[in-house]
Amino acid sequence: MAKSEVTGLILTLNGAKHLDACLASLDFCDQLLVVDSVSTDATAEIAAAHGARVLVNPWPGPKKQFEFAFEHITTAWVVSLDQDEILSDELRAAVIRALQDPQDMSAFLCPRTSYYFDRFLRHSGWYPDLLPRVFKLGDTGVHVSGPHYGFETKGKTRRLTGDIIHYPYANLKQHVEKMNYYTQIAAEEMHSNGKRSGVAKALGHGLARFMKIYFFRRGFLDGKAGFVLAVNSFFYAFQKYIRLAELGSKKSDAS
Numbered sequence: 001m002a003k004s005e006v007t008g009l010i011l012t013l014n015g016a017k018h019l020d021a022c023l024a025s026l027d028f029c030d031q032l033l034v035v036d037s038v039s040t041d042a043t044a045e046i047a048a049a050h051g052a053r054v055l056v057n058p059w060p061g062p063k064k065q066f067e068f069a070f071e072h073i074t075t076a077w078v079v080s081l082d083q084d085e086i087l088s089d090e091l092r093a094a095v096i097r098a099l100q101d102p103q104d105m106s107a108f109l110c111p112r113t114s115y116y117f118d119r120f121l122r123h124s125g126w127y128p129d130l131l132p133r134v135f136k137l138g139d140t141g142v143h144v145s146g147p148h149y150g151f152e153t154k155g156k157t158r159r160l161t162g163d164i165i166h167y168p169y170a171n172l173k174q175h176v177e178k179m180n181y182y183t184q185i186a187a188e189e190m191h192s193n194g195k196r197s198g199v200a201k202a203l204g205h206g207l208a209r210f211m212k213i214y215f216f217r218r219g220f221l222d223g224k225a226g227f228v229l230a231v232n233s234f235f236y237a238f239q240k241y242i243r244l245a246e247l248g249s250k251k252s253d254a255s
Contacts, residue, residue, distance in 0.1 A: 004093035004099045005030045006077040006134075007053075011065055015083030016046055018167055023050040025087035026079060028096050035069045066142045077102070079134050080151070084167045085112070091100075091162025095134055098160060106155030107135035113162040115173070117225035120165075124219035124226050125212070132157060133164065146186040172228070179236050187243035195242040197244040206238030 002210035008026035012019065012034055023046070026032060032052035036043055037059035046052045057068050077099060081087070087095065091110060098108050111128035113120045121127055132140070132151045139154040169175040190197075213219045213233045 004102055005075040006079055006099055007031045007073045007075045009033050009035075009036070009073065009080045010083055011035050011062075011069065012039060012043045012047070012049075012050075012083045013059065014039045014041045015043050015057045015092050016041040017170070018084045018086065019043060019046045020050075020138050021053060021086045022081055022083060024049065025092055026094070027079065029079060031073075032073060033069060033072060035065060035072075040170070041082060047201055053239055061144070062147075063142045064145045070137060073137055076136060076138070077134070077135050078140070079165065080119070081133065081229045082166070086165045087249070088162045088165055091160060091164065094160040094162050098134065098158075102136070104156055105136075105158055106139040107132035107153040107157045109157050109159045110134060110158070110164050111162070112166050114166040114168050114171070116222075119222065119225050121222050121225060121229070123221045124214075124229050125217035126229075128163075129165070130159060134160070146189050147182045172232075175232060180230065180240065183236060183239040183243055186240045187247060190240075190244050191247040195244060196248050197241040199242065199245065202238050202241035202245060206234040207238035210234040 006029050008023070008029035008031070010019070010022060010033075013036065023032060027050070032047075032050060034047040034054045035054045036047070036054055036056050038056060044054050055072060057065065058064060060068070060241070071205040079095060095108065098105075110133045113122070114126050114129070114132055115124070132153050135151060135153050141152045143152050144152055210230050210233060212228035214226065219230045222229070
């Protein structure tokens with residue numbers, strides 16, 4: 001059976017740090033498509049050096065950006081990576097084998113391992129983090145929850161071996177900055193859906209999140225990194241709900 005043609009897809013914004021390795025791990029793809037949100041670093045040059053087609057589209061949000069990208073894909077299959085993700089050699093080989101004969105699958109699930117603080121996490125709820133990153137375009141849509149996105153597929157899926165190697169944060173400063181951004185968006189979304197909060201509720205959600213990450217998802221097995229992540233997860237949940245309380249307070253003051 002002939003190999004299914006596939007496009008390697010990456011959405012970028014100032015992603016020069018890991019983009020070269022990201023695109024190199026997708027060199028088996030028939031086409032490479034980079035949709036860039038007006039980068040000011042060497043992102044476009046790195047993409048062009050790998051023979052990628054580069055489309056520039058100012059960021060409209062994850063769902064609309066992926067829909068824009070999908071309109072420019074002509075192959076039946078897609079391998080989608082973030083700009084800070086790389087296929088391991090094992091996963092790369094598994095993807096190639098899967099696309100040789102995908103049978104009746106709509107997508108293939110890829111484990112993802114993320115580097116945090118001083119190691120790749122293997123617990124803490126961050127692994128295996130199975131994601132449908134190899135998918136049949138016609139069977140796939142994008143769903144969004146706050147600032148986060150995911151792919152939804154209609155048919156059968158199968159897990160592949162190997163990992164997506166993920167470098168989500170350059171350092172803890174960047175993690176805190178992203179938490180600041182994400183919690184505000186999440187709070188605004190919850191507020192628009194009529195949800196309300198207070199200090200006690202925010203504290204309860206924060207403590208529950210710490211317990212879930214560190215104990216129930218065995219974050220303690222990830223050493224110092226697991227503890228740091230659990231503490232930051234406490235602050236993420238606390239900030240999300242205390243900001244929701246703040247939005248409710250501002251609305252009350254205005255009325």
